[in-house]
Amino acid sequence: MNDILPDQTALWRHVERIIADTCDAYGYREIRPPLLERTELFKRSIGEQTDIVEKEMYTFVDNNGESVTLRPEATASCVRAGIEHGLLHNRQAKLWYVGPMFRHEKPQKGRYRQFHQFGIEALGWPGPDADAELQMFAARLFENLGVRSVKLEINTLGSNACRAAYRDALRDYLSRYRDDLDEDSRRRLERNPLRVLDSKIETTRKILADAPRLTAFLDADSFAHFDRLRDYLDAVGIEYAVNERLVRGLDYYTSTVFEWVTERLGAQGAVCAGGRYDGLVEQLGGRPTPATGFALGIERLLELVLMEGRDVTLDDCDVFVASLGDSAELAGARLAEALRSRGVNVLCNFGGGGFKKQLKRADASGARFAVILGDDELAGQAASVKDLRGDGVQTSVPFAELDAHIARELQRPPATSAVSA
Numbered sequence: 001m002n003d004i005l006p007d008q009t010a011l012w013r014h015v016e017r018i019i020a021d022t023c024d025a026y027g028y029r030e031i032r033p034p035l036l037e038r039t040e041l042f043k044r045s046i047g048e049q050t051d052i053v054e055k056e057m058y059t060f061v062d063n064n065g066e067s068v069t070l071r072p073e074a075t076a077s078c079v080r081a082g083i084e085h086g087l088l089h090n091r092q093a094k095l096w097y098v099g100p101m102f103r104h105e106k107p108q109k110g111r112y113r114q115f116h117q118f119g120i121e122a123l124g125w126p127g128p129d130a131d132a133e134l135q136m137f138a139a140r141l142f143e144n145l146g147v148r149s150v151k152l153e154i155n156t157l158g159s160n161a162c163r164a165a166y167r168d169a170l171r172d173y174l175s176r177y178r179d180d181l182d183e184d185s186r187r188r189l190e191r192n193p194l195r196v197l198d199s200k201i202e203t204t205r206k207i208l209a210d211a212p213r214l215t216a217f218l219d220a221d222s223f224a225h226f227d228r229l230r231d232y233l234d235a236v237g238i239e240y241a242v243n244e245r246l247v248r249g250l251d252y253y254t255s256t257v258f259e260w261v262t263e264r265l266g267a268q269g270a271v272c273a274g275g276r277y278d279g280l281v282e283q284l285g286g287r288p289t290p291a292t293g294f295a296l297g298i299e300r301l302l303e304l305v306l307m308e309g310r311d312v313t314l315d316d317c318d319v320f321v322a323s324l325g326d327s328a329e330l331a332g333a334r335l336a337e338a339l340r341s342r343g344v345n346v347l348c349n350f351g352g353g354g355f356k357k358q359l360k361r362a363d364a365s366g367a368r369f370a371v372i373l374g375d376d377e378l379a380g381q382a383a384s385v386k387d388l389r390g391d392g393v394q395t396s397v398p399f400a401e402l403d404a405h406i407a408r409e410l411q412r413p414p415a416t417s418a419v420s421a
């Protein structure tokens with residue numbers, strides 16, 4: 001679990017702002033479910049035989065003897081909240097969330113025990129149009145952040161019926177190689193053989209090369225849904241690859257599944273993952289409601305933004321107020337407040353010191369302008385304003401005009417000698 005330090009939070013806020021704007025663009029509305037839920041919720045939704053439920057959850061018994069769990073993901077909470085508050089009652093809902101998730105896995109680069117996910121869930125729409133819009137959303141978000149290295153992979157798991165038939169066929173096939181499978185895959189073979197397809201172990205992958213393919217078991221409706229999704233992606237110009245091995249690590253997925261992956265993050269290359277989960281709402285006690293969504297790992301996204309993203313403009317300090325003497329300090333505080341009323345970010349020099357020292361602090365603050373107040377300035381009721389980023393010109397500006405002057409100057413790029421000449 002990591003501290004996110006002040007040097008990093010500006011980037012987090014930048015990314016979160018773009019996420020929120022993109023959600024507005026597609027009509028998603030924010031939901032903030034609690035971090036703690038009844039353990040039962042995750043067992044019933046994610047599935048008992050998954051990595052998450054088997055070994056990754058932070059679960060404990062509270063003072064009432066109830067088993068509770070720090071959320072390892074938020075789809076289950078969105079669905080629970082949707083049912084509980086009637087958000088899905090005779091209507092549809094587009095929800096989004098962002099926040100911490102908890103999984104007790106082996107920490108490594110790009111994989112943490114408290115990490116953050118952003119996710120969207122479209123509840124109530126059965127068609128490939130909703131699946132396709134998720135990809136348009138993701139593509140636009142990456143574009144808005146300047147991230148280019150991610151590629152979309154899609155697959156379909158078909159209906160429950162085709163998947164059940166396939167599961168039997170796959171189990172029969174893999175059982176013949178039982179002794180050659182890795183230990184995890186052997187364990188999964190009985191209860192959740194589709195998960196074996198996900199294996200990264202070389203020997204197991206060799207065995208999988210000749211395994212039966214899900215495509216052979218798909219019914220006409222599943223094909224039609226998948227083809228229509230592809231039509232949409234072609235129509236809006238989103239490139240993708242069909243990856244028949246793509247199965248998701250949670251049990252609730254049906255039909256469309258997908259991942260946005262990159263090669264730039266080493267082993268932890270999945271940035272965004274999701275799919276359709278038409279059975280989950282009913283499974284958690286609601287009326288049958290089709291649903292589709294994704295979750296995106298913020299830490300991995302941030303890595304990519306740092307590597308390849310657009311330059312980020314951060315809300316740094318705009319003005320540093322340097323003042324010398326008791327009266328000048330009070331005037332400085334008054335002028336700083338006037339500037340802040342105009343939305344300007346201001347740092348005031350604290351703890352005295354001579355002008356030389358104060359201007360060093362001004363430089364280190366990253367401020368664009370220093371406002372200098374000493375005896376002369378007080379006498380003339382006009383501040384000296386120094387452009388710290390341009391050619392360092394110093395101008396005298398009457399106190400009464402200072403806030404308007406600075407607000408106007410901040411709209412302009414720093415003056416260079418060539419421009420001011």
Ligand code: ATP
Binds near residue numbers: 110
């Ligand atoms: P992986 O195969 O990497 O374990 P997953 O299938 O468990 O991923 P999901 O549960 O689908 O992942 O979560 C969606 C996204 O959340 C992932 O694609 C990834 O970007 C991010 N994510 C998942 N687990 C972690 C973690 N422990 N630390 C950081 N990010 C994570």
Ligand code: MG
Binds near residue numbers: 051249
């Ligand atoms: Mg995982």
